[in-house]
Amino acid sequence: MAQKIEIPRELFTKAVVDKDEREHIARPNLTAFQDGWLRLKKNKAAVVSLVILVVIILLAVFGPMFSKYTFYDTDYQHTYNGPSAAHLFGTDQFGRDQWARIWQGTRISLLIAVAAAFIDLFIGVTFGAVSALFGGRVDAVMQRIIEILVGIPQLIIVILLMMIMPAGIWTIVLALSITGWVNMARLVRAQILKLKNQEFVLAARVLGTGNREIITKHLIPNTVGVIVINAMFTIPSAIFTEAFLSFIGIGLAEPQASLGVLINNGYQVLQNFPFLLIFPAVIIVLIMVCFSILGDGLRDALDPRMRQ
Numbered sequence: 001m002a003q004k005i006e007i008p009r010e011l012f013t014k015a016v017v018d019k020d021e022r023e024h025i026a027r028p029n030l031t032a033f034q035d036g037w038l039r040l041k042k043n044k045a046a047v048v049s050l051v052i053l054v055v056i057i058l059l060a061v062f063g064p065m066f067s068k069y070t071f072y073d074t075d076y077q078h079t080y081n082g083p084s085a086a087h088l089f090g091t092d093q094f095g096r097d098q099w100a101r102i103w104q105g106t107r108i109s110l111l112i113a114v115a116a117a118f119i120d121l122f123i124g125v126t127f128g129a130v131s132a133l134f135g136g137r138v139d140a141v142m143q144r145i146i147e148i149l150v151g152i153p154q155l156i157i158v159i160l161l162m163m164i165m166p167a168g169i170w171t172i173v174l175a176l177s178i179t180g181w182v183n184m185a186r187l188v189r190a191q192i193l194k195l196k197n198q199e200f201v202l203a204a205r206v207l208g209t210g211n212r213e214i215i216t217k218h219l220i221p222n223t224v225g226v227i228v229i230n231a232m233f234t235i236p237s238a239i240f241t242e243a244f245l246s247f248i249g250i251g252l253a254e255p256q257a258s259l260g261v262l263i264n265n266g267y268q269v270l271q272n273f274p275f276l277l278i279f280p281a282v283i284i285v286l287i288m289v290c291f292s293i294l295g296d297g298l299r300d301a302l303d304p305r306m307r308q
Contacts, residue, residue, distance in 0.1 A: 039301040046297025049290035056287060060110055063103030071096065071104040072255045080273050089279045092265060096255075102280055105257035109284075112169055112258075113238035116176040117231050123177070124184025125227060129215045131185070132192035146182050154179045158241070162250045172251060176238050184230050191223040225302035232295035236288040243284060259284045 040046055064071065067088075075095035083090045089098035131142040158175040165171045195201060196219065204214050220227075239259070245251035246260025247267075254261065259280050266277025 037301070040297055043297040043300065045293050046301075049293040049297070052286060053290045053294065056106065056283065056290075057110065060103050060106040063106075064100045067097055067100045069097035069100050071101040071257045073097065073100075080269075082273075082275060090273075090275050092276060093269070098262075098276065098279065101257040102259075102262060102283060105259045105262050105280065106283055106287075108169060108252070108257065109239050109242055109259045110235075110287075112172050112176070112242050113235045115170075115173045116180060116238045117234045119173070119177040120181040120184050120234055121227065121231055124181035125188050125220060127181065128185035128188030129192055129219060132189040133196055133211060133215060133219065135196075146185060149179050149182050152179070158245065159250060162245065167251060167253055169252070172242055172245065176241060180234065180238070184227070184234070187226050187230055188220075188223055191226050192219050195219055195222055225299075228302065229295055229299045232291060232298055236291040239284065239287060 069087075073096060075091070077095065078087070078091050079093055079095045081087055081091040081095075087097050087099065089102055091098060092101070127142065127146075131139045157178050161175040161178070162171060165174075201214060201218055204218055209217075242251060242258060243260030243263060246258050247264045249264070252258045252261055262280035263277060263284070266273075266275075266280060270277050
């Protein structure tokens with residue numbers, strides 16, 4: 001039998017740990033949005049793009065108020081005037097103030113794009129989430145619907161709808177929304193297929209949580225990064241489509257102002273009065289480029305794999 005060895009207690013001393021050396025949490029306890037915002041602020045290009053977009057949106061909302069003219073007021077005594085103190089962006093062929101018309105047009109273009117993006121967001125997220133969660137025959141039928149819509153060119157659908165219905169803001173929104181949600185639905189479905197068999201979803205089912213609550217409280221919050229990023233790229237795409245439709249003459253028409261209408265008017269007199277094209281072209285380029293850069297920044301900021 002092994003001999004028991006007694007060790008004197010005097011050999012042991014209580015360790016004293018300095019407060020500064022104790023274990024501490026290296027990172028603050030942040031939500032996903034707070035952490036994403038902190039990482040987005042480190043991306044200088046995305047921050048600059050966000051500031052430019054905020055300025056453009058504020059000018060679109062309040063810019064026409066700084067002019068004593070409205071976007072439809074005509075003055076045939078001052079047609080094709082260049083930029084001046086009275087008309088900061090000049091006047092067009094009817095003597096209308098381009099400052100008021102450009103910011104009114106920016107407001108309309110942003111309204112169309114944001115409305116179309118929200119409709120795409122609602123339909124696409126709902127469609128993709130239901131398709132992925134139920135699976136089986138339901139998923140097969142819903143995916144065949146998406147394949148049919150993908151097979152029809154979006155521009156053809158938009159042009160046919162614009163020919164049937166009167167030209168207007170909500171007609172363009174409806175035309176953009178018919179097939180615009182398909183990409184969102186596919187992305188959401190792919191993400192939820194990865195999540196629906198994980199432990200937190202299975203635990204929710206065991207506790208008796210219904211499908212609607214599983215989608216709204218568990219699955220969609222975990223796909224919010226993909227949803228936000230895709231929505232950020234949908235807005236400039238909708239702005240470009242609206243501008244293209246107005247440019248070829250099947251979108252909004254005079255005296256309404258949108259960026260596409262203004263670019264079309266400026267293109268017709270480009271050689272003699274280039275300022276009528278330059279100003280709205282610069283605005284639409286800034287909007288599309290800034291949204292793209294901000295979308296890239298959000299993709300990196302909301303990606304959990306980018307956390308350090």
